[in-house]
Amino acid sequence: MTKIDRTPSKADFSHVTEWVFDLDNTLYPHHVNLFAQIDKNMTSYVSTLLQMERDEARRLQKQYYLEHGTTLQGLMIHHGIDPNDFLEKAHAIDYSSLTAQPELGAAIKALPGRKFIFTNGSVKHAEMAAGALGILEHFDDIFDIVAADFVPKPAQATYDKFATLKRIETRKAAMFEDLPRNLKVPKALGMQTVLLVPNNLEETVVEWWEKTSGEDDHIDFVTDDLTDFLAKITG
Numbered sequence: 215m216t217k218i219d220r221t222p223s224k225a226d227f228s229h230v231t232e233w234v235f236d237l238d239n240t241l242y243p244h245h246v247n248l249f250a251q252i253d254k255n256m257t258s259y260v261s262t263l264l265q266m267e268r269d270e271a272r273r274l275q276k277q278y279y280l281e282h283g284t285t286l287q288g289l290m291i292h293h294g295i296d297p298n299d300f301l302e303k304a305h306a307i308d309y310s311s312l313t314a315q316p317e318l319g320a321a322i323k324a325l326p327g328r329k330f331i332f333t334n335g336s337v338k339h340a341e342m343a344a345g346a347l348g349i350l351e352h353f354d355d356i357f358d359i360v361a362a363d364f365v366p367k368p369a370q371a372t373y374d375k376f377a378t379l380k381r382i383e384t385r386k387a388a389m390f391e392d393l394p395r396n397l398k399v400p401k402a403l404g405m406q407t408v409l410l411v412p413n414n415l416e417e418t419v420v421e422w423w424e425k426t427s428g429e430d431d432h433i434d435f436v437t438d439d440l441t442d443f444l445a446k447i448t449g
């Protein structure tokens with residue numbers, strides 16, 4: 215059962231020495247809407263590649279996202295595109311909507327152990343976003359979609375590769391994510407799992423391709439405020 219109504223305590227995370235964070239809509243909140251820019255760029259990419267109108271391109275983009283975990287993976291499988299070219303074009307965005315978050319930085323710094331960004335995006339995107347937030351220096355490493363051989367979360371193989379490469383003992387890890395499906399494998403690997411949700415959740419329109427089933431047994435905690443959550447478990 216989701217402990218959405220439960221305040222986390224230090225004891226819940228006292229065994230954790232490996233802190234794993236998704237990037238988009240996790241280290242910065244959903245309402246910043248940075249991902250909307252990437253989303254538009256991906257639509258443009260599909261539209262140009264396949265000579266489609268934007269509406270049609272967007273449908274295909276989201277179909278690939280649903281079927282393959284990322285639009286990129288679908289485009290690689292069905293159209294043999296160059297993933298590096300795609301990542302560069304998708305992440306050609308304006309980061310100025312992200313502002314320095316010193317309190318978040320202090321909260322991450324206070325976590326005991328190693329800290330990672332684990333993203334279906336690129337290292338460059340993670341560095342740009344975390345840099346704009348002023349929190350990049352607090353992370354030990356970034357594991358991106360290139361390191362994952364372009365196989366995105368939630369594929370088991372990608373979590374295994376991450377854990378092996380970074381020598382992470384998963385029973386001592388916690389994972390923070392905004393997509394419920396990306397927490398299933400981490401929970402099975404023994405991680406504490408924390409789901410980030412938008413603030414004013416009731417008013418947030420969740421689009422159809424993000425809708426998930428009602429199962430949430432794999433989610434230990436839910437929060438709409440990462441800084442506050444981290445402060446509670448370190449404070």
Ligand SMILES: [Mg+2]
Nearest residue numbers: 236238239392
């Ligand atoms: Mg995310």
